[in-house]
Amino acid sequence: MEKILIVGGGYAGFYTAWGLEKKLRRGEAEVTLVDPHGYMTYQPFLPEVTAGSIEARHVMVSLRRHLHRTTLVAGHTTAIDHAHRTATVRTNDGALREIRYDTIVVTAGAVTRTFPVPGIEQEAIGLKHVEEAVAIRDQLLTAFDRAALLPPGPARRRLLTVTVVGGGFTGVEVFGELLSLATSLLRRYPELGRDDLSFHLVDSNDRILPEVTDEPGRWVVRHLQGRGGSVHLGTQVVSAADGEILLSSGESWGNGLLVWAAGNGSNPVVARNTDLPVDERGLVRVRADLRVGTDEAAVPDAWAAGDNAAVPDLASPVPGARTVPNAQHAVRQGRLLARNLVADLRGRRVRPYVHHSLGTVATLGIGRGIFQYRRIVITGFLAWLMHRGYHVLAVPTWERKVRVLLVWASAVLFGRDIVPLSTVQQPRAAFLAGGDPFADASAARVPVVRDAR
CATH class of the missing domain: 3.50.50.60 (FAD/NAD(P)-binding domain)
Structure with a gap:
């Protein structure tokens, strides 16, 4: 054969x-x-x-x-x-x-495109694999638990500072979703306030979302800024060493979570x-x-x-x-x-690939989105519904479609699940440390395996 x-x-x-x-x-x-x-x-x-x-x-x-x-x-x-x-x-x-x-x-x-920037290898998390998405979620949820124990000040704000590098669809969507999650979490943490959050989106180009035209791209920038996010365009991260973000523009800040979504390599x-x-x-x-x-x-x-x-x-x-x-x-x-x-x-004629775009759609957090098809631009709740509708149809197999729909339906009634599962990355720690899952991994002699990708 x-x-x-x-x-x-x-x-x-x-x-x-x-x-x-x-x-x-x-x-x-x-x-x-x-x-x-x-x-x-x-x-x-x-x-x-x-x-x-x-x-x-x-x-x-x-x-x-x-x-x-x-x-x-x-x-x-x-x-x-x-x-x-x-x-x-x-x-x-x-x-x-x-x-x-x-x-x-x-x-x-x-693969995720990276650059020889100090600190990136030690600090950044990409977003091409589900393991990375879970790690980002758990790190932010854990940061809220830690920040709630601290008095107001630089240490608390640093824990709740998120930097996303990359203004394409992945970067903008994860920025909007994390900003939406963090804002909603404040209701569960009375110790924390809106001023404790600091969100930064960085891109080397003068605009974000190159797949849409100029005005919708500017609308997204204004929308994210209106929700408290900072958008840094035409600038690059020149260092992320020791959790300190330094931009080519000279701006800098202490950082808690760094998401690297700077395109494909x-x-x-x-x-x-x-x-x-x-x-x-x-x-x-x-x-x-x-x-x-x-x-x-x-x-x-x-x-x-x-x-x-x-x-x-x-x-x-x-x-x-x-x-x-x-x-x-x-x-x-x-x-x-x-x-x-x-x-x-079978010796038959093969066909060329021709596909006319169905438009572009992006989520910016629960209830917020943007859609563009040629000159038609839709923003807000309707665009968010279109995003969910398109992708639940596009995800392969009916089994996965039904599972995703059921999770969305349960979230309408009960909200998002905000339980972090960061300890699953060291499953033997509690066993070796005598029942304490938060024991020092090195003391418990648990090998920490890093994904070489």
């Missing part, structure tokens, strides 16, 4: 495998998917996970539950040697394994460890039909889609435009990729 290898189980990879299972005949091809996780994360919901509006597990779609005819390999693809049709995989138990294939599909996604496997052609940004060069290569020459038996691919945007009036890295494109590219793979396998 034809051996198809899919590298990465994000949107594009999951939808490609899911589509192949529906379209391939029995015995027509053998599909293998390599991913370090056993689930696909629906990333547009991560800002709501940070604010406790959605349960963490509900934004994850189990690969094994929905991919019944696909061989799943839990591990990281470390190299692709397409000339010899071989991929090297480091499995989650640390072993190296070579997987031979006939056709490869590169959907490894992107190229996947290192794609950018450096493959013989497939990549562009100057480290993205796989892709034709409009999602084959790897150029219009003049395609690379045989190689396909790519999603955030790690430079896919031509045929719907854009700008010559040479590429599709933006978002879920709307990745999902649709994955679906088309499955159809094109089957068509190519």
